[in-house]
Amino acid sequence: MVLLRRVIGDALRARRQSQQRTLREVSTAANVSLGYLSEIERGQKEASSELLSSICDALGAQLSEVLREVSDTMALAEQMESIPVGEPAASSAETATGAAKSTAAAAAHAPQLTDGQVSVAVRHDGPLKTTLRATRAGRQSADRDVVCAA
Incomplete structure (x- = not known):
């Protein structure tokens, strides 16, 4: 299960970074504390x-666009x-070389889905950790660790 607050945070961070603006600039313009904005972007606060x-508004975006x-x-x-999905990524007991190969293999077998504008790839790194990579056409991707429903 992907957490809504994390996807919202990713979308806000991607917009801010694409404008090459700092957290401080946006937090001042939005009249929100820098720390709270950071927590929102990291998906820690709703x-x-x-x-x-x-x-x-501070980012010059319509709320409807972001949503x-x-x-x-x-x-x-x-x-x-x-x-x-493929096998989980390497465990900490594996060597650095083996871990890199296992992680690369898991990434290569990660399922990917696209609708022409958004591409999403999901890799399960363990029973409680999943990496979600969402790429919007024309924007950089962002990895997010998401909590899976057990």
Whole structure:
């Protein structure tokens, strides 16, 4: 299960970074503390609709645009849940070389789904850790560790 707050945080961070703006600049413009904005971007805090609107205004984006992007990513991630995945990534007991090979193999077998605008790849690194890579056409990708439902 992908957490909504993490996908929202990824979308906000991607927009801020694409504008080459700092957390301080956006937090000042949005009238939110730098630490709280950082927690929102990392998916550790749930932002209210009023706060999301303020952050979007500071980024020069429409709230509906950001939510549409989040919705697209969530829809693809939900579709990914039904696709079987490869072996978990290497354990800490493996050597550095073996771990690198296992991680590369797991990444190569990670299922990927795209709708033309958003591409999502999911790699299960263990029973409670999954790496979600969402790429929007024309933007850099962002890895996120997400908590899976057990």
